[in-house]
Amino acid sequence: MSTPIILVDNLTKRFGDFTAVDHVSFEVQPGEIFAFLGPNGAGKTTTISMLVTLMRPTEGRALLAGHDVVREQGAVRRSIGIVFQEPSLDDRLTALENLEFHAVLYGLSAAERRRRIPQVLEMVQLADRANDLVERFSGGMKRRLEIARGLLHTPRVLFLDEPTIGLDPQTRRHMWDYILGLREREGITIFMTTHYMEEAEFADRVAIMDHGRIAALDTPEALKRQVGGDVITVRTTDMEKDAACIEEQFGVKVQRYKDELRFEVENGEVFIPRFVREFPGTILTISLRRPTLDDVFLKLTGRTIRDAELDEKDLQRYRLRSRVVRPRR
């Protein structure tokens, strides 16, 4: 294995007595697409903020392209590009002016600017809109422009914090075409966060994050293999009794989730006919599917990602009610 381009060692961030990122450690190899998958408030953005030098870690350390994110901020900043979760374009400038601004901040020469800017605009298919004010752009166009901007200075690592949030499925697919193509053309490392599990599937490796910790880290396939073969979901008339019955009779571990029973079996297609034949209770519905990363999340945390997001909303409502004033960023 080559030397990692990102090395994170026990990275921790506390806000007061709340720990947003809790002793996180991992490595990312050059050229990898690495994804953080987790619900709202898991600590994804906070981790990125530390890696891109915008926040000081409370504890632990991180190296980016061999440079310490606290002591060698300049070198780290030169090696990275970032697309923030929240919009960060100047609406009153044109697409071209936004890119010019960025290029100058990153010290690109006039010749490099003339060469690179049309290139990245072409890549995100905005060349014909170069001279339009950004305030006239749609959300998807703005996002694409931000990606172009993040790539303008040919960074070694591109951070994408929820790059496709709020985009329609078609634009999202387009975006992924760019991102995957990028790795091929520019050979850069991509560090992204998402809470769409379908999206995490594109990554080479996925870290599942919850409550500031990494619950599991592996390739999407390996993670799904942890779940077992296929996921069977049944609804029956007597959930309580039937759960125990299924566990006993078929030797599987049943998870009760809302009004369903879920369990994993080796070979679902063969299992279902046998189950229908031998199960003594009344089956209302039955379904079979390949495991998703959400199943992995459920298995690891006992909640689905969507549940976890609801929890976080309650928490936020609670925080508002109790008037805990938190400074913003």
Place this chain on the structure above:
Amino acid sequence: MWHTLQTVYIIWKRDVKRWWRDKPRIIGALTFPVIFLVVFGNGLSGAMGPLVQPQAASALPVGAGAVDYKQFIFPGIIAMNVFFASIFGGISVVFDREFGILKEVLVAPISRGVVALGKTLGGASVATVQGTLVLLIAPLAGVKLTLGMVVRLWPLMFLGAFAMTSMGVALGSRMRSVEGFQAINQFIAFPMIFLSGAFFPLRNLPAWMEFIVKVNPASYAVDPLRRVVLEAQGMPPAILDRLAEFGLGLELFGRQLTIWHNVLIVVSFGILMNVLAMYLFSRQD
């Protein structure tokens, strides 16, 4: 070094462009002074009468150097326009933060002090232009425009603008919400410009008020503008040297300040504020 200069330039350029595209702001910068001049100028000039009345005993002909209130507040209105544009330009770092653009700048491989400097120069340039716009309404104030006057006003406006924009950036660096901008306007900007001698002659003031005027740095930015405008109106040197007596000039420790004294004070304050702005801006996360 080249990279630093380019960075300052592009940040300056961004603020100037944003201003140019913000037509309502430009129109506001033109109409507010007109309203001020028409309402206060006309409303008060009758009541106040001529502000300079050479005594019969003096060597000067009666009526020489007569200044009415409209001519008096004209440089004050220039100062006001420069002042508010400067504060706004400086504080606009808060808007940059709110709309996310600041993060893009903070994560770039450049010194934050340089960013603060670019921001200050951009704001100061815009403020100087906003001050220059007031010259368009000189006829309304009965003020004669001369090329010499305009050329001398520019550097004075710019120095004042630089000092006040620096102060704005320093204040904005520590501010996390746009709401704070209102507070700054009410508790810092308005008192500063109103207690700077921009709008009333500094004569027979209560002691506390005179004290505030004299510790207020904005006063020293207003004073030289007035001096230049009055001089261009053909005021005789004998009266120019005694402006403080009529409350039309600033006096410190019993001596009337010259333009150079004022410049020295404004530049010192500007440098202090700029260093503070760079420091505070660099320290944020």
